[in-house]
Amino acid sequence: MRALIETIPRVIGLDEKVVEDLVAKRRLKLARTPDPKYGDYGVALHVVLHMVKAPRQEWDKLLSRIANEIMGSSRAKECFIYRIDYSNGYLNFYIDYRKLSRIIFKKIIDEALFDEIRSYGRGEKILVEHTSANPIHPLHIGSGRNAVIGNTFARILRRLGFSVREHFYVDDMGRQVAVMVYGYTKVKEKGIEPPPKIKPDHWIGAIYALTNIFVSIKNMHHEQEKIAGEIRTLIEHLKEEAFGKRGDGYLLAVTRIAESQLSLKHDPGAVLEMIVSALKKQEGKKPTGIRREAESLLLRYRDIRNKLAELYECAEDLRTVFPRLYDVLSQSIDEPEVFEEKVSELMKLYEEEDPRITRLFREAIDLVLRGFDSTLRRIGIVFDSYDWESDPEIKKLTREIIEASLRTRYGGSEGQAVIVDLGKAYEEDDYIRSIFGAEKPERVVLRRSDGTTLYVSRDIAYTIYKYRVTGAKKVYNVIATEQNLEQKQVRSVLYLLGYKDYADNTIHLAYEMVHLKGYRMRGRYGRYISMDELIERYRKLMLDQYMESHKKLGVEEAESILDKAEKLAVANTRYLLLSIEPLKVLTFDPGKLAEHTEGSWIQYTYARLLSILRKAYGEDIDRPDDVRREVTRDYDGIDIDAIGLTREEEEIIEKLMGYKDVLVTAYEEMKPNKVAEYAYELSSVLNLFYEKIPVIKERIENKKKFRLVLIYCAAKILGDAMYVMGIPVLPRI
């Protein structure tokens, strides 16, 4: 690049500053060429050519002079350029990958590359909060996406030499947990204990869902009764009208039939429909008030019917799996008003730390957390800390920040309620404006009129807690995009409270939801695909794939194949949830699992590399490190100038050199999926190499050594990328 800056102005007569400026603005930049026939890297010089109004016929002449000048300078050698081409205004460079390979191989063999990568973060303390699923049902693929993105991001940071802690925020003070505990109490009262062979989070999840379902069903029934009453009133009105100002015998007759039908076992919806269609006949196109009323009633009625149908379907699904829970809960759930009261009571008692209720909450939540932990361990995720929302420290901080907010410029109270006027702050404060952008905030309530706290206020306190307890310099919150606003509120209030530093360094790593093809995931009704189910499905798929190629499986092998299937399944699960850019909605079709096996494909590529190393150095090799000494020796013995590289080899070298940048970009852009993409591409070029280029059978010893070193280096990097993604490394498949 420097050579260009020096050469171009001289050759085509531009000020050096102008060219330098273009480079700084990235108007002039070096990029890979679309095709090897144009060399390896190219730069488009159209901008400068147009600047000096060079006629097209002269382009080649000018470019050739630039090329010659650069080749003549010492720069070319330093950049491993052995040839420069030009065409259509592009200047194309040919790189001598043999020289490059020596450098990158050396760095990988003596581990200098990894030290270099590790030096990036300088041990700075970073806290990553992720997963933080409500402890009311098992982790589903939505919370799983959070876990995988969060954990991978943390692993990337660790690789880059940051000192990272992963925290899980146990949201135990919310209403949903109280609902779960309510149901749990009902089940417990009947003497039912968690069955030992059922995963506890799945069991609690069923309780939570059934509780919600039965309450909702009761609510819907009340609503239906209300509508039935309204239909009767409507008929009355209609009758009066038919008698009175309309004097309409037909309408009168219809109302009589309607009344009669309602007294029978007859669907009120059908009756409504009859009335609406009768009214339509009478009026033609223009609806009257009464018809509009009937129509809106009909819509409401249909809406409720659909919802009820869905609820019953969800209930039935659960009934087939948990018949006992279904029976108990279907009978013991209170009427909605009583239910609401009891749930509020539970919340209040838990916030007040009533010992009996606290024990009950902890007991139920622990069951779920135990389930979380086993799922998460399965996919290689272990938290450094579980922070409870109900932690006395956080509660105390919550009270303090509420008091402190009253003393800020925009804080105020209405009775016991405490409110921060972010709308006003937005008008007057640049910093607040910079947080919200075009989205003008409104007020945020930190304490209710009844004196209880809210999620946001506790979250603000928790954020301060994170910095204080861990000494973190930066905090990443891996949270769904639906919480965008809340995260901005948290930062704003922190700033207004004087914690500008915290506000600056609290970063929302936002990701989009996971949708299911065909239906909506509903945690509260038990409609979700859990992570455990996803992994199990993959495990079966992997087993099937094995059987397809091997046909037979001996009893003594079954155990080890199962173990492999598990690791392959974990790889596919993690890859699936990681590979899609966080800000894109992931629509998941459980029927198409077999199409998403990139994770295990990468593992396979890795196993092939090790297989080559085994053939070369000995059958007992399980990791590249086992042959480090031999590879070092081979590396020293290569006569690099005697080798002509194949395109495949060049591509691999190119990729290996890009590893560090990928990690850094993934960190800076908060796109851990970049690592997945990289591992996939590296695997892809490695598979091409594997198919086309012999290693063990290579006759020329020099070439063979070179390729073995290449394989070793590729295995090191691919293995490292896999580790970063939490994909288990299998030496043999």
Next chain:
RNA sequence: GGGCCCGUAGCCUAGCCAGGAUAGGGCGCCGGCCUUCUAAGCCGGAGACCCGGGGUUCGAAUCCCCGCGGGCCCGCCA
């Protein structure tokens, strides 16, 4: 109503912020390759007016404006 995000073949996705050569991959579909380092692989083929319309530019999937479609958020819920 306001705001944020997304829109690339039948489906999924890279490239977009920092504009450059024929828009990369994958799944699925069609056709090939197992006496040669693991065929969970590879090769070939068909399949894209880069949501639409304007603009800026020598050059636009990429930048700007106006639309359209989808998701999410706007609670004294969490």
